[in-house]
C-alpha cells in the first residue's frame with residue numbers, strides 16, 4: 706500500500722462487527738415492532754377509545770389485531786434477545802467504559818469550549834440514553850402482556866392504562882432519539898461514519 710492509500714484507510718472509521726450486527730437487528734426488529742404495535746393500537750386506540758384517532762394503513766403491519774399481535778410478539782424476541790446479548794457483550798469486553806457516556810464527556814459538556822469535543826460528548830450522551838428507553842419499552846410491554854403475573858409492574862405505573870400510555874410514548878421517544886443520534890453521527894463523523902456502522 707502506498708503512503709496516501711495507507712493514510713486514507715487509517716482515516717476511515719471502522720466499527721466492531723458485534724456493534725454492526727446489533728444495529729441491523731435492532732433497527733429491523735424495531736420497525737417491525739412499531740408497525741405491528743400501531744396495528745394493535747388501532748384496534749383500541751390508547752387515546753379516545755374505539756372512536757379515537759387511527760393510524761393510516763401505510764404504517765401498519767399484520768392486517769388485523771391478531772396478525773399485529775403475532776408480528777409484535779415474534780419481533781419482540783429478536784428485539785429483546787438482541788439487546789440482551791449486546792448488553793452482555795459490552796459488559797464482558799468493557800466496551801461500555803470506552804464507547805459510552807463517561808465522566809469525561811459530562812465534564813466536557815460543562816467546561817469545554819471546543820465545539821467538536823462538545824458535539825462528540827452529546828453524540829455519546831444520545832446513543833447511551835436510547836438504551837434505557839428501549840429497556841423501558843420492553844419492561845412496560847411485559848407488564849401489559851402478563852398483568853396478572855407481573856402485577857408489580859402495573860403497580861409501579863399506577864394502572865394498566867398508565868402503563869399503556871408509557872409503553873406507547875416510548876415509540877415517539879425512540880424515534881426522536883434515533884433521528885437526533887443519526888444527525889449527531891453525521892455531524893461528528895460525516896456520512897463515512899454512518900456507512901461504517903452499516904457496511
Ligand code: HEM
Pocket residue numbers: 724728731732735800804832833835836839879883886887890894898899900902
Ligand atoms: C433505535 C435505533 C438505534 C439505536 C438503539 C442505536 C444505538 C447505538 C449504540 C448503542 C451505539 C454505540 C455502539 C457501540 O459502540 O457499541 C451506536 C453507534 C452508532 N450509531 Fe446507532 N443506534 C440506532 C440507530 C442508528 C441509526 C438510524 C443510525 C444512522 C443512520 C446510527 C448510526 C450510528 C453510528 C454511525 C454509530 C457509531 C458512532 C461512533 O462511532 O462514534 N444508529 N448506536
